[in-house]
Amino acid sequence: MLNIEIDGKATQVAPGTSVIEAAIALDIYIPHFCYHKKLSIAANCRMCLVEVEKAPKPLPACATPVTEGMKVHTASPLAVGAQKGVMEFLLINHPLDCPICDQGGECQLQDLAVGYGASASRYLEAKRVVFHKDLGPLISAEEMTRCIQCTRCIRFSQEIGGYMEFGMINRGEHAEIVSFVGKTIDSELSGNTIDLCPVGALTSKPFRFTARTWELSRRKSVSPHDSLGSNLVVQVKGDRVMRVLPLENEAINECWISDKDRFSYDALNGPERLRTPRIRQGGQWQDVDWPTALDFVVQGLSDIVARHGAPALGALVSPHATLEEAALAARLVRGLGSDNIDSRLRQSDFRGDAHAAGIPWLGMPVAEVSTLERVLVVGSFLRKDHPLVAQRLRQVARKGTVVSMLHSVDDDWLIKVAHKSIVAPSALVSSLAGVVVAAAAARGVAAPAAFAGIAPTVAEKAIAEAFTEGKRAAIFLGNYAVQHADFAQLHAAAQALAQITGATLGFLTEAANSVGAQLAGAVPQAGGMNAAAMLAEPRKAYLVLHAEADYDFARPQAARAAFRNAELTVVLTPFAQGLDDADVLLPVSPFTETAGSFVNCEGRLQDFHGVVKPAGDTRPGWKVLRVLGTLLKLPGFDAEAATDVRALVTSGAADLMAKLDNGTRLALSAPVAAPVDAGQGPGTPAERVADVPIYFADPLVRRSRPLALTVDSRPPTARMHASLLATLGVKDGGEVRVRQGGGEAVLTATADAAVPPGVLRLAAAHPSTSHLDGLSGPVTLERA
């Protein structure tokens, strides 16, 4: 430790600490613009110049490492003189258009100009003008003249986002921030540059000019999207959510949020909100009041249970529903006598259920991801499914962590991936088995008998051998692995690998409340039907919570048909959806209008309050379910607050963590490749790999209008290897007919070298592909 003194306060800091970090630790504020604790040091704004005794000139606090005995003065005449000099330079070419600037009131330059700027300018010359840039639908760069060239956006895109989307062209006064020639900013983390920009150069396009910061109330919340559970500040004006910003939580999202978290709020105020209960009678939808709607549901459910027995009822709960909603839905269904409830809507292989040791979870705290030395990610569209977990891995990979990938497409995670095994879906289990065999050989232990005769490939060996060094190791199963047709065996093989290598086995988990929904009992517990079975053997009545038949199920076709043919399908949703299939639509609150909680991938229960009043006649989902339970005269529906419901589920963190376990008792079996051609109709057979595009993943985000304009929201194309295109006789960009399970779709074909031969990569959760049968399995392709 080094002894230093800042403004007369003595302290001890570790070698390598910068002066500004030491000052922050002492609660001494040094003015700065380019410095940011999560970004590399640029030392270009020069605002943090301080006086260091024995140094001939003022030094930038951000870039000056402390030395033993150093004495720093942050507010001496020399330091303040230098800071004021820099402030004058920053302001001479700044337009000073604060009254019409969206950043006004929350602008670092404005704030610091109060302290360090002069009230009049000595600058009489013409000011610089910088042209506006089109950076896409999310970030506005209309007033680039305001830019002070701090390069935070550049460093963010390169270091956190993973590739250089921003850059600076030209020299000197002509220097300006641009995106790559003619391109928009497409990163799934791009919105953070708006927060980082210390001036009003980069502003939020959807939010611009809609409110002033001082008009907004700031309310804490939790992201309802991916499994991280990013902490949010939801900013509200009246009863309207105006924007969403990150709430710093070093253990979870650090100071970032993904664009999905940031811009999905648009859907909350969108035209598709369902504002009154609706009932379909005689094929016509009618708006009704709550008593009528609830009475209709109670009558219908009672009647069906009476006529067909309780197992005729099934409940399908979105993993984006709150813990409370899932808990009461489970209580309701079980109260009526049915165990048919599931929240794993996109999963197709449930053969492992009987052997599972507990609820799958990350296997470690999120923050621990940043300390891993060896990581294998199996089956994940990591960057789009888990943007901020990917970001953590990106950071550690840069510092030497060996990240490997086992997947069915060579997806670009913008992470330095050391070893890859990219195989068709049907070969995924055998490739993981190859890694297991190679790991056993590397450790000098016997390979599992079921994998006898498997010869690891070079890539599989490399993945396995990476685990021989490095202490903290993990194997993560991604959403694609969980949705895989042979998930149970993948799970068992991954467990075998974890046991051999000493790595921790973890699940990235799909959604904000994937863990919480299972904890709340939204999975069959007493031999009830799982999500796939409920659709394969249609029920007479369905209770659907927050899910959409077209987009949220492994087999959208089957979901639609089941809902349509059921005698009663009740959908609790914030949006007018499922109009062709449902019988009752009950408007329930999105996360901003209800109290609730989500349990994230690391098993952390995070509760939140409603931040605005429910829109129209919308009611919090847990309250609707409570009333339904009461009307059905079921016991245990007397909770008066969301916290009461929570208490029914878990007594606290210790109880919760005890239920999480990634173990499986399923015996390993020799990998069997599923036949590729399974009679899907005429054409060339192929295997489908489906990702769930980031901005179609849940009902809220898929209705955000700004996000719908992004590159990630473009209609999916049928991506395949050039050799498959050649077989089909289709040119890159030509049209191809895809058949799956009796459904078909005509799509643009694109050549994609990242897709293995014989594989079709075609996204799910999109209108253009929702008529195909499933997320995986055989398809046939034909020139259209």
Next chain:
Amino acid sequence: MNAPSEFLDYGPDAVLMAGLTGSNWRLKDYEARGGYEALRRILAEKTPPEDIIAEMKKSALRGRGGAGFPTGLKWSFMPKNYVGDKYVVCNSDEGEPGTFKDRDILRYNPHAVIEGMAIGAYAMRANRGYNYIHGEIWDTYLRCEEAVEEAYAAGLLGANILGSDFSFHLYNHHGFGAYICGEETALLESIEGKKGQPRFKPPFPASFGVYGKPTTINNTETFAAAAWIARHGGEAFLNLGRPNNGGTKIFSVSGDVARPGNFEVKLGTPFATLLEMAGGMRDGRPLKACIPGGSSMPVLPGEIMLQTDMDYDSIAKAGSMLGSGAVIVMNDTRCMVRSLLRLSYFYFEESCGQCTPCREGTGWLWRMVHRIEHGEGRMEDLDVLNSVSDNIIGRTICALGDAAAMPVKSFIKHFRDEFAYHIEHKRCLVDPYV
């Protein structure tokens, strides 16, 4: 590049540039002048690297690029036991207005630089080198390519040089004419293929240089002198000049002299002598002012210059700096406002834009001088010019900010009356000289 047939006259004291005709630049010619003897001897005798560095220190050779840092000391900063590549970089990005000495060295005596770099690499246990040549002298770059090829062919570069266990791979690299790329860390960035912008220091190149490897950067003339020192000894070099100012120095004399050009003189030679070598003042007009070390150094009035000797310490004592040795001579017809306008515009255009004081300040300075020159100045502007300069000096990442501000301060300090006249009368004090 037509080789002049006559003898190139760098003056009677020339050692680095002695005996050059313009066409005797090839390897065989250099060897005939005794070139590569030092390298051969070092490799044959396995001279301890420390001895070479000690010799450099003894010579009192100071960096010829502008900062005048003692070369031997710089070489001793390279980590000795580093595992991996270490680099030696020659800064031939001669961009300072008024400076044109390195070009002559590279086109008439390129092997001196190559030998100097090889010896430097040996002394610092480096194995790779770059010679960064600015983009405007393409023919010189091509000549250096030829010279390096010759050296490789003769086994003087590459793996196991002359059968020893010393390997040194040298590459020429050309820039595209950005002045900032002459700043050593911007030069490293440029070599790496990035935008030429200086890095903040620390870390210094000796610990984190090109591609993050230990790197030492020296000026072209420094390396040429190093080769000479290795051959003749540090003592001999020191004795050419003065204590703490060893050796000869090539001065690029330009401006209002009868015979502008490069002159290699012993450090400590009186300015008057140098001026005489350059043929004296053109048309016999009086010497009004002189910038003794390249455009970024403070200007000095003629009367002070005539009392000054040409070495680092004497010029510093007179109030300027020796810099790169570009002597810009101005006679009594030169308008100092207009001269400063030219300089200010140069630094405004060449600022890289990375850090605030330089990016914003150079434009401000230029615009104010421009206003004064064009009859729109105010008397307060002179104080603002001074104060803006003060806000730039010492506040920037690299020395370009200082380079832009120091001329402004010195022009106003020494020729304030001329600026005041311009502001008051909206025209020049002096008659324009055709």
